[in-house]
Amino acid sequence: MPARNLNQLSACEIAHGVAAGAFTAEAVTRACLERIEERDKHIKAWAFLDPQLALAQARAIDAKVSKGPLAGVSVGIKDIIATHDMPTDMGSPIYRNNRTAADASSVALARGADAVILGKTVTCEFAGLTPNVTRNPHDLDRTPGGSSSGSAAAVADGMVALAYGTQTGGSVLRPASFCGVVGYKPTYNLICRDGIKFAAESRDTIGLFARSVEDVDLIASVLTGRPRVAQRETPPKIGLCRTHLWDHARPEAQHAIENAVERLEPAGAVVRDVSLPESFSALAEARTIVNPFERARSMAHEWNANRPLISEGLSRQIEEGLTIPYARYIASLQRMQNCRAQIPAIFGDADILLTPCVTGEAPKGLTSTGDTRFQEFWTALHVPAITLPTHKGPNGLPIGIQLIGRLYEDETLLAAALWVSQVLAAC
Amino acid sequence: MPARNLNQLSACEIAHGVAAGAFTAEAVTRACLERIEERDKHIKAWAFLDPQLALAQARAIDAKVSKGPLAGVSVGIKDIIATHDMPTDMGSPIYRNNRTAADASSVALARGADAVILGKTVTCEFAGLTPNVTRNPHDLDRTPGGSSSGSAAAVADGMVALAYGTQTGGSVLRPASFCGVVGYKPTYNLICRDGIKFAAESRDTIGLFARSVEDVDLIASVLTGRPRVAQRETPPKIGLCRTHLWDHARPEAQHAIENAVERLEPAGAVVRDVSLPESFSALAEARTIVNPFERARSMAHEWNANRPLISEGLSRQIEEGLTIPYARYIASLQRMQNCRAQIPAIFGDADILLTPCVTGEAPKGLTSTGDTRFQEFWTALHVPAITLPTHKGPNGLPIGIQLIGRLYEDETLLAAALWVSQVLAAC
Numbered sequence: 001m002p003a004r005n006l007n008q009l010s011a012c013e014i015a016h017g018v019a020a021g022a023f024t025a026e027a028v029t030r031a032c033l034e035r036i037e038e039r040d041k042h043i044k045a046w047a048f049l050d051p052q053l054a055l056a057q058a059r060a061i062d063a064k065v066s067k068g069p070l071a072g073v074s075v076g077i078k079d080i081i082a083t084h085d086m087p088t089d090m091g092s093p094i095y096r097n098n099r100t101a102a103d104a105s106s107v108a109l110a111r112g113a114d115a116v117i118l119g120k121t122v123t124c125e126f127a128g129l130t131p132n133v134t135r136n137p138h139d140l141d142r143t144p145g146g147s148s149s150g151s152a153a154a155v156a157d158g159m160v161a162l163a164y165g166t167q168t169g170g171s172v173l174r175p176a177s178f179c180g181v182v183g184y185k186p187t188y189n190l191i192c193r194d195g196i197k198f199a200a201e202s203r204d205t206i207g208l209f210a211r212s213v214e215d216v217d218l219i220a221s222v223l224t225g226r227p228r229v230a231q232r233e234t235p236p237k238i239g240l241c242r243t244h245l246w247d248h249a250r251p252e253a254q255h256a257i258e259n260a261v262e263r264l265e266p267a268g269a270v271v272r273d274v275s276l277p278e279s280f281s282a283l284a285e286a287r288t289i290v291n292p293f294e295r296a297r298s299m300a301h302e303w304n305a306n307r308p309l310i311s312e313g314l315s316r317q318i319e320e321g322l323t324i325p326y327a328r329y330i331a332s333l334q335r336m337q338n339c340r341a342q343i344p345a346i347f348g349d350a351d352i353l354l355t356p357c358v359t360g361e362a363p364k365g366l367t368s369t370g371d372t373r374f375q376e377f378w379t380a381l382h383v384p385a386i387t388l389p390t391h392k393g394p395n396g397l398p399i400g401i402q403l404i405g406r407l408y409e410d411e412t413l414l415a416a417a418l419w420v421s422q423v424l425a426a427c
Numbered sequence: 428m429p430a431r432n433l434n435q436l437s438a439c440e441i442a443h444g445v446a447a448g449a450f451t452a453e454a455v456t457r458a459c460l461e462r463i464e465e466r467d468k469h470i471k472a473w474a475f476l477d478p479q480l481a482l483a484q485a486r487a488i489d490a491k492v493s494k495g496p497l498a499g500v501s502v503g504i505k506d507i508i509a510t511h512d513m514p515t516d517m518g519s520p521i522y523r524n525n526r527t528a529a530d531a532s533s534v535a536l537a538r539g540a541d542a543v544i545l546g547k548t549v550t551c552e553f554a555g556l557t558p559n560v561t562r563n564p565h566d567l568d569r570t571p572g573g574s575s576s577g578s579a580a581a582v583a584d585g586m587v588a589l590a591y592g593t594q595t596g597g598s599v600l601r602p603a604s605f606c607g608v609v610g611y612k613p614t615y616n617l618i619c620r621d622g623i624k625f626a627a628e629s630r631d632t633i634g635l636f637a638r639s640v641e642d643v644d645l646i647a648s649v650l651t652g653r654p655r656v657a658q659r660e661t662p663p664k665i666g667l668c669r670t671h672l673w674d675h676a677r678p679e680a681q682h683a684i685e686n687a688v689e690r691l692e693p694a695g696a697v698v699r700d701v702s703l704p705e706s707f708s709a710l711a712e713a714r715t716i717v718n719p720f721e722r723a724r725s726m727a728h729e730w731n732a733n734r735p736l737i738s739e740g741l742s743r744q745i746e747e748g749l750t751i752p753y754a755r756y757i758a759s760l761q762r763m764q765n766c767r768a769q770i771p772a773i774f775g776d777a778d779i780l781l782t783p784c785v786t787g788e789a790p791k792g793l794t795s796t797g798d799t800r801f802q803e804f805w806t807a808l809h810v811p812a813i814t815l816p817t818h819k820g821p822n823g824l825p826i827g828i829q830l831i832g833r834l835y836e837d838e839t840l841l842a843a844a845l846w847v848s849q850v851l852a853a854c
Contacts, residue, residue, distance in 0.1 A: 084728065098528050105625075108727035189629050192724040198532075198621045225724065226753040297619040297652065300535035301511065326653040330835050337834070341768060407764070408757050 006031035011073045011161040011215040018061070018072035025058035025072025029116050032074045036159045042140055043157055044133040045150040047079040048086050049119035057116045068114035069222055075110055076154045076163035079120040080127050081206070082195035083107055090197055091123040091132050091147075094306040104195025106164060106206055106223055113222045118160055121150030124369065126299065127166050127199045130311045131369055136178060138397050142362040145175030146369030148209070152179040155209040162219050163209040168199040169287060170375025172207030173387045173402060178362035178370060180389040180398030182421075184208045184216045187408050188382035191223045200294035202333065203286065203379050213388070213418045220414070229415045235268035236416040239350035241404070242273075244281055245373050250360035256391035256399045257356055260424060264354075267423040274346060274353060282335040286380040287372065290336070293329040296321025336380050340407070343381060347406055352416045357402035361393035374402065384410045386417045390424045433458035438500045438588040438642040445488070445499035452485035452499025456543050459501045463586045469567055470584055471560040472577040474506040475513050476546035484543045495541035496649055502537055503581045503590035506547040507554050508633070509622035510534055517624055518550040518559050518574075521733040531622025533591065533633055533650055540649045545587055548577030551796065553726065554593050554626045557738045558796055563605060565824050569789040572602030573796030575636070579606040582636040589646050590636040595626040596714060597802025599634030600814045600829060605789035605797065607816040607825030609848075611635045611643045614835050615809035618650045627721035629760065630713065630806050640815070640845045647841070656842045662695030663843040666777035668831070669700075671708055672800050677787035683818035683826045684783055687851060691781075694850040701773060701780060709762040713807040714799065717763070720756040723748025763807050767834070770808060774833055779843045784829035788820035801829065811837045813844045817851045 006028045009017070018025050033051050040046055054074070061072055077083055080090045082100040089095045102108075107117060122134045124147035134149035136142040137157040144153040148165025152175030155163050165172040167185045176183025184207055191206040198204050206223075210216045221228050240261060246254070261271050296303075296318045302310060303318055310318070347353070355378075359371045378385045384407075387400035403420065405413025433455045436444070445452050460478050467473055481501070488499055504510055507517045509527040516522045529535075534544060549561045551574035561576035563569040564584040571580040575592025579602030582590050592599040594612045603610025612634040625631050633650075637643045648655050667688060673681070688698050723730075723745045729737060730745055737745070774780065782805075786798045805812045811834075814827035830847065832840030 084732070095528065100528075101522065101525050103728040103731075105725050105727040108731050109724065112727060112731050192625065192628055192721065192727075194625045194628070194725045195728075198619065201619055201621070202616050223724075224753065225720065225749075225751075225756070293652065294619065297536065297650075298532050298621045300532040300539060300619075301530040301622075304530075304535050304539050305511070322652075324652075326651065329652070334835055408761055 007035045008158045009161065010212055011070070011210060011218050014073045014161060015069060015071045015218070019067045025061040025116060026055060028072050029054050029058040029074055029118070032118060032160055039157055039159065043135055043137055043153050045121055045154040045157065045159060047089055047120045047122045047150060050086065053085060054116055054118050061114045061116065064114065068112065069218065070110055070113040070115035073115050073162060074118040074160040075115045076118055076121040076151050076160045077107055078148050078151050078165050079123045080166060080197040081107060081164055083117060083120065086120055088120065091125040092309065094302055094309045102195065105192045107195070109223050110219070121154055121163055123147050124149060125311050125314055126197060127168060127171060128314050128317070129369060130313045131366055135366065136362050138180060142364055143178065143366055143369050145178035145362060147171040148175050149369065151209050152176050152181060152183070155181045155211060161210065161215060165207045165209060166196060166204055167207045167375070167379055168204050168291065169372040169379060172209070173357055173375040173385055174370055174372065176209055176387045177358045177398065177400030182210050182213055182216050182386065182388055184220065184386045185379065185384065186220065186224065186410050187384045190410060198298040200291040201298060202290060202294060205379065213414065213421045217414050226411065229411050229418065232415050232419045236351040236419055237270045237349055238264065239274035239347060239353040240271050241276065241353040241355040243276060243355060243377065245377065248359055248373060249356045252393040252399055253356050253358055253360045256401050257354060260354060260390060260401050264420060264423055274350065276346060277342060279335070280339055283339060283377050283380045285332045285335065286376055289324055289329055289332045292317045292321035293324045340381055343383060343406060351412055353404040355402050355404060357387045357400045361395055361397040361399060378404055383407050384413045386413060388417060388421050388424070434462045435585045436588065437639055438497070438637060438645050441500045441588060442496060442498045442645070446494045452488040452543060453482060455499050456481050456485040456501055456545070459545060459587055466584055466586065470562055470564055470580050472548055472581040472584065472586060474516055474547045474549045474577060477513065480512060481543055481545050488541045488543065491541065495539065496645065497537060497540040497542035499541065499543060500589060501543045501545040501587040503545055503548040503578050503587045504534055505575050505578050505592050506550045507593060507624040508534060508591055510544060510547065513547055515547065518552040519736065521729055521736045529622065532619045534622070536650050537646070548581055548590055550574050551576060552738050552741055553624060554595060554598060555741050555744070556796060557740045558793055562793065563789050565607060569791055570605065570793055570796050572605035572789060574598040575602050576796065578636050579603050579608060579610065582608045582638060588637065588642060592634045592636060593623060593631055594634045594802070594806055595631050595718065596799040596806060600784055600802040600812055601797055601799065603636055603814045604785045604825060604827030609637050609640055609643050609813065609815055611647065611813045612806065612811065613647060613651065613837050614811045617837060625725040627718040628725060629717060629721060632806065640841065640848045644841050653838065656838050656845065659842050659846045662697070663778040663846060664697045664776055665691065666701035666774060666780040667698050668703065668780040668782040670703060670782060670804065672804065675786055675800060676783045679820040679826055680783050680785055680787045683828050684781060687781060687817060687828050691847060691850055701777065703773060704769060706762070707766055710766060710804050710807045712759045712762065713803055716751055716756055716759045719744050719748035720751045767808055770810060770833060778839055780831040782829050782831060784814045784827045788822055788824040788826060805831055810834050811840045813840060815844060815848050815851070
């Protein structure tokens with residue numbers, strides 16, 4: 001096996017190596033910057049990058065005697081998340097070169113753990129559905145998914161070990177699946193959202209990209225104040241949840257799930273089918289009622305002050321949101337609350353659910369970021385979700401599976417994801 | 428009855444008068460500014476005020492042919508809520524003269540309805556417990572309550588008709604009760620929190636101050652996209668909920684509740700006692716576990732960059748939050764979630780609950796903003812709450828009662844509050 005460049009190391013390897021003096025944070029940062037220099041003219045994952053600023057951070061970390069748990073790990077920050085020393089453009093001309101006084105708390109926590117905030121990654125306009133310039137590293141003619149497009153592509157392409165995204169519908173798990181990396185959306189509100197621009201506040205969640213479950217666990221532990229998860233001593237109990245959307249999954253996405261079961265059961269996992277009550281079809285209302293209603297409110301300033309600079313698609317969503325009756329919005333929230341209350345019964349004794357993440361491979365073209373349905377379903381429930389890059393489709397492109405945990409049981413989900421990823425990698 | 432000055436009019440009267448051409452927005456704004464000029468040297472409710480900027484807004488509204496539902500109504504904005512044309516200092520030297528690119532969405536929505544954003548009101552440091560300079564308009568030697576100190580005092584003193592606050596524990600309802608105004612904390616997340624600084628994100632809620640329920644309903648309808656509430660045709664069913672904290676209420680606070688029942692029943696309200704399960708005592712953990720844990724994360728940037736400028740009290744809370752184990756935090760969240768699930772059964776057929784708002788009158792001195800327990804109990808449940816200034820204590824100072832609604836049933840709460848306020852005013 002050829003020696004990997006430092007930019008290809010995992011976050012755990014980097015932090016360990018920098019702490020042990022095996023290599024410097026500066027060397028890791030240079031390797032990441034070189035990879036970006038070489039590749040980003042094609043991928044276009046970065047909205048802002050100042051190599052000197054990144055290297056200065058790295059040198060400051062190298063000068064420290066005692067180093068934090070993310071020592072020298074480069075992190076890409078989705079460009080709707082505030083950084084005190086870099087602009088936050090939000091994928092919109094309204095905020096070109098927009099400077100903020102403070103870091104978002106999630107960024108500050110990573111800095112406090114000695115991460116290098118490498119730069120800002122490309123986002124769809126205000127973390128919505130209007131595509132931006134980023135391309136899929138596996139096939140430049142395909143979407144990387146969105147809205148956290150740059151973060152997924154940058155991690156997949158070895159430009160950084162870690163990146164931040166946000167998920168309102170499927171903006172972390174879909175691009176992670178399309179780009180072949182791990183994507184994790186924690187329980188709603190578990191990572192503090194201070195300093196991000198809201199899309200639909202009742203479901204916006206900060207999520208994370210990495211190339212392994214261990215790396216996702218490392219950064220999430222810093223951001224949530226949680227100890228690292230331990231290896232499971234016994235195989236998990238898994239509920240196989242095809243959902244009522246199953247027929248929308250293409251054969252390759254269905255195969256990924258069924259093949260995962262075929263390989264997990266022999267390793268000891270207990271898998272049983274889990275079905276959802278009919279009432280769960282109401283979760284699709286997130287897209288058509290709750291998201292536009294809340295979007296219209298969260299964009300009130302831009303709608304007042306900069307309306308001509310908002311894209312046609314987003315303008316239409318805001319206009320739609322302004323016409324949805326309040327009573328209809330509240331009824332949707334209540335139906336979703338009722339679904340959430342049924343989650344414990346649906347899980348039964350299962351530790352996690354296994355369910356499709358996407359309808360298939362990343363679609364051709366850059367005019368759409370793909371189908372949100374398999375991701376947004378779970379976002380509306382506020383439960384934690386993770387995708388693992390376990391399969392390939394007919395064009396050799398990645399297809400992730402999705403694992404779901406109970407509300408607040410992110411530790412159980414991550415420990416089970418670690419077990420699943422190890423079993424599926426070993427087959 | 429002497430003619431009131433324009434600054435003493437209700438928001439509904441102002442909006443109606445300006446729309447009808449009875450007086451101008453500029454005249455209303457001048458009256459508010461004059462009141463502030465006369466009184467604020469004693470009250471100290473304002474953190475930022477630029478009379479020319481306020482008057483320019485008013486003149487722009489006067490020049491419009493078609494006017495919005497808040498036409499010419501002056502609004503005070505708590506100084507942790509962003510305004511694109513005024514600084515947002517957050518009650519901290521860290522953010523002295525801090526400018527933001529955008530309005531918070533709640534501010535932008537009020538501007539879109541033709542309100543005059545008069546200025547920024549004094550907040551406790553980062554909406555916490557460290558008192559700021561504001562004094563109680565009813566007795567300058569007493570606290571106005573906090574953390575939305577300036578907003579409550581400004582509305583009470585006739586400086587503005589409306590003001591914004593935020594409530595994490597009791598930061599809207601307590602100052603409203605101490606200052607003798609109406610204070611409303613909607614259902615969690617109902618008013619978009621884009622552009623505010625978080626204290627403890629899992630409970631921070633934007634709330635509103637006014638001198639009447641009608642006025643609170645007017646501004647809340649703009650911010651939430653809800654139609655105005657209608658008068659109830661029948662008296663409400665009321666659950667009298669003393670809570671396990673009842674013995675902490677001083678005789679005057681207990682009397683307010685019992686006297687309210689004595690006057691509401693003859694008017695037709697059906698009142699029955701409601702008791703809470705023992706498990707609800709866990710809600711007090713909000714203060715000791717959840718708030719410090721989340722505060723330590725939301726303040727990560729300031730903790731990294733400006734630690735010496737954080738007050739001793741807040742520093743202690745952050746340090747405490749950093750030592751609380753994750754498992755303890757999650758267990759608290761789960762216990763609160765379990766309490767929330769019991770709310771429908773606790774209400775039974777009641778439309779609203781009636782419960783103490785405060786332990787008594789505003790305490791003497793400015794070193795504490797008062798006891799948070801009767802307010803924070805309900806904040807942790809995410810349910811909507813309103814206080815009405817219905818009673819006086821032994822020193823002639825205001826004591827509010829508190830009414831509680833079910834999650835998302837803010838309309839039912841406000842309609843019942845309207846009925847209650849009319850009955851109690853008429854006695």
